[in-house]
Amino acid sequence: MQDALHHLRFDSNGLIPAIVQDAETKEVLMLAYMNSRSLRLTVEKGETYFWSRSRGELWHKGETSGNLQKVVEINVDCDADTLLILVQPMGPACHTGQRTCFYRALEEKSL
Amino acid sequence: MQDALHHLRFDSNGLIPAIVQDAETKEVLMLAYMNSRSLRLTVEKGETYFWSRSRGELWHKGETSGNLQKVVEINVDCDADTLLILVQPMGPACHTGQRTCFYRALEEKSL
Numbered sequence: 604m605q606d607a608l609h610h611l612r613f614d615s616n617g618l619i620p621a622i623v624q625d626a627e628t629k630e631v632l633m634l635a636y637m638n639s640r641s642l643r644l645t646v647e648k649g650e651t652y653f654w655s656r657s658r659g660e661l662w663h664k665g666e667t668s669g670n671l672q673k674v675v676e677i678n679v680d681c682d683a684d685t686l687l688i689l690v691q692p693m694g695p696a697c698h699t700g701q702r703t704c705f706y707r708a709l710e711e712k713s714l
Numbered sequence: 715m716q717d718a719l720h721h722l723r724f725d726s727n728g729l730i731p732a733i734v735q736d737a738e739t740k741e742v743l744m745l746a747y748m749n750s751r752s753l754r755l756t757v758e759k760g761e762t763y764f765w766s767r768s769r770g771e772l773w774h775k776g777e778t779s780g781n782l783q784k785v786v787e788i789n790v791d792c793d794a795d796t797l798l799i800l801v802q803p804m805g806p807a808c809h810t811g812q813r814t815c816f817y818r819a820l821e822e823k824s825l
Binding site: 697 | 735739742745757787789790792793808809810816818819820
């Protein structure tokens with residue numbers, strides 16, 4: 604694991620984007636960012652932890668809402684600068700209550 | 715469309731991450747970045763265009779390999795800073811010849 608982390612390409616802010624996908628339905632739920640600490644916690648605890656860029660703090664997904672994401676599998680892309688995390692979600696991924704954060708089409712007026 | 719673009723949140727480099735997913739199999743194929751020009755081309759042409767951060771140039775996916783990605787649907791997330799693009803791929807997404815760029819587990823020695 605230490606080895607694996609060592610080869611990941613974190614950006615200049617020490618972050619790597621993580622795509623979160625429902626392991627069963629294959630629905631893409633969200634994109635969030637991890638630093639090495641949140642990735643280690645994700646692997647160790649088997650639940651997703653991110654780095655909140657807006658709040659500038661570690662973020663345990665679902666800690667307050669109960670909508671945890673249980674980790675099923677973690678994949679890395681060919682150039683090792685993006686993660687794909689397959690999860691079993693305990694509830695909606697989106698703070699709006701939607702199952703996925705990608706609930707709007709680009710052309711919709713709601714934009 | 716102009717309206718939609720106006721509300722998207724591009725980062726300080728003028729880029730927005732785009733998750734590319736196979737519309738039929740739901741497999742996540744890759745993550746790449748778009749600037750407003752590549753997004754406009756993607757919508758107009760119905761094929762994916764990105765901004766290559768490593769080469770610093772517009773990148774029409776599959777232009778040389780033939781592995782174009784036909785756009786089926788474009789979604790945007792709740793805070794309008796990530797795109798999810800459902801495509802019909804004309805061939806492998808990855809330059810390694812793999813169908814998806816996420817073909818490795820994090821723990822694998824290949825990292």
